[in-house]
Amino acid sequence: DAGITQSPRYKITETGRQVTLMCHQTWSHSYMFWYRQDLGHGLRLIYYSAAADITDKGEVPDGYVVSRSKTENFPLTLESATRSQTSVYFCASSPVQGTEAFFGQGTRLTVV
Amino acid sequence: SQQGEEDPQALSIQEGENATMNCSYKTSINNLQWYRQNSGRGLVHLILIRSNEREKHSGRLRVTLDTSKKSSSLLITASRAADTASYFCATDPNTGGFKTIFGAGTRLFVKA
Numbered sequence: 001d002a003g004i005t006q007s008p009r010y011k012i013t014e015t016g017r018q019v020t021l022m023c024h025q026t027w028s029h030s031y032m033f034w035y036r037q038d039l040g041h042g043l044r045l046i047y048y049s050a051a052a053d054i055t056d057k058g059e060v061p062d063g064y065v066v067s068r069s070k071t072e073n074f075p076l077t078l079e080s081a082t083r084s085q086t087s088v089y090f091c092a093s094s095p096v097q098g099t100e101a102f103f104g105q106g107t108r109l110t111v112v
Numbered sequence: 113s114q115q116g117e118e119d120p121q122a123l124s125i126q127e128g129e130n131a132t133m134n135c136s137y138k139t140s141i142n143n144l145q146w147y148r149q150n151s152g153r154g155l156v157h158l159i160l161i162r163s164n165e166r167e168k169h170s171g172r173l174r175v176t177l178d179t180s181k182k183s184s185s186l187l188i189t190a191s192r193a194a195d196t197a198s199y200f201c202a203t204d205p206n207t208g209g210f211k212t213i214f215g216a217g218t219r220l221f222v223k224a
Binding site: 035043044048090092094100101102104 | 153154155156157202204213217
């Protein structure tokens with residue numbers, strides 16, 4: 001199916017564990033993004049990527065790692081999960097800089 | 113801090129009334145976008161207005177942009193219960209790089 005998909009949709013993990021959230025898009029969009037959404041903060045940009053092998057930090061990158069070896073995939077890894085990383089994570093893609101972004105359905109991550 | 117800030121944080125109106133949401137931002141921008149998010153879902157793009165535009169329409173949506181005041185408004189006319197959602201403004205700062213920044217959102221509730 002065409003679009004942008006995130007997996008898993010729900011994840012519970014323990015403090016200190018490494019966890020990877022997956023994001024896959026079928027449009028070959030150049031730009032991809034990871035946001036986290038918390039009550040009272042709206043969406044905050046974690047990392048973004050302008051193309052394969054090009055990534056850059058957003059507003060809240062600490063504790064997260066990304067990679068983009070292929071245009072269609074943009075995984076987000078929490079190296080050592082903390083309770084403060086409990087959040088809903090959204091992946092998005094965009095074909096052109098500064099234009100409409102297409103969002104995935106989100107991953108609800110709970111760190112216990 | 114957030115680049116864009118929406119006002120009000122929450123809005124409750126009757127079906128058929130108009131709903132107005134405002135967004136203020138801090139730095140010069142290339143464009144401003146409005147997104148909608150239904151509960152538990154990803155964001156959906158509504159409209160984009162460029163920095164050299166003052167007003168834009170799309171169906172029942174009217175967006176204005178005042179770059180001198182660094183503010184934008186989203187008007188939804190003849191609201192429907194199905195318009196109940198959170199609405200976010202997103203700015204593309206004119207600071208180099210590509211970091212679309214979202215505000216905290218306005219929660220709109222339309223009563224049938």
